[in-house]
Amino acid sequence: MKIRPYLFTLTALLLILWISCDTPTIGPGIIEGELVDHSECKLSKSALEGTETPDTLSCVEYSYDASTRILTLRHINAAFNCCPGELGCIISEEENVISIRETEEAPMCDCNCLYDLEISISGVEKDSYTIEIDELYIPEENDLSFGINLKQKTEGSVCVVRKVYPWGLNSLVD
Numbered sequence: 001m002k003i004r005p006y007l008f009t010l011t012a013l014l015l016i017l018w019i020s021c022d023t024p025t026i027g028p029g030i031i032e033g034e035l036v037d038h039s040e041c042k043l044s045k046s047a048l049e050g051t052e053t054p055d056t057l058s059c060v061e062y063s064y065d066a067s068t069r070i071l072t073l074r075h076i077n078a079a080f081n082c083c084p085g086e087l088g089c090i091i092s093e094e095e096n097v098i099s100i101r102e103t104e105e106a107p108m109c110d111c112n113c114l115y116d117l118e119i120s121i122s123g124v125e126k127d128s129y130t131i132e133i134d135e136l137y138i139p140e141e142n143d144l145s146f147g148i149n150l151k152q153k154t155e156g157s158v159c160v161v162r163k164v165y166p167w168g169l170n171s172l173v174d
Helices: 003-022
Strands: 031-039 057-065 068-081 085-095 095-103 112-122 128-134 144-149 155-161
Touching: 031 085, 031 095, 057 144, 068 085, 085 112, 095 112, 144 155
Parallel strands: 095 128
Antiparallel strands: 031 112, 057 068, 057 155, 068 112, 085 095, 128 144
16 A cells, blocks of 8 residues: 555654754844743832832833843832732834733733832843833823933933823822
C-alpha cells in the first residue's frame, strides 16, 4: 500500500511543527514585562500622604539600566475601579513601539480611583522607543504616549493633565 509513506511523512511534519511551536524564542529584541507593584486606591487622605504629584495629572517616570536591559516605568495616577480585583498589564513591542495595556480583573464597585503602578520591562535595547499606555478609563485618542531615547537619556518623566473623573477628585475633598 502507498498510504504508509504518506502517513510517515505527515507524522514527521506534524512532529516538526509541534517541536518548533514549543521552543521559546529568547534573545535580543524580545521584550517581556509585568506589573510588579501597585499602590492602594488613593481615594482616602491617608493614601495620599507623601504624594507629590497632584491628582489632576497622569504621569510616567522611567529609568533604564543598560547592564540588565530593564526599563522600569512608574505610572502615577493610573485610573482603575475602586474594587478592581487583580491589576495587571499586557506589554508588547513592535518596531520600537512599546505598548502597555493596563487591565483590571473585574470592576466590582460603582466608583473609580487612582493608583500608582510599577512596571518592569526586560530585554530592552539601548535605543529610541515610543511608549504607548492604554489607560482603561481614557478614550484611545487621549492615550498617554511619549518618546524616549535611551542612548541619550536613561531616566525622565512625562505628565498629562486629566480633567475627567476620577482625576481631580481628591482636590475636592479637604
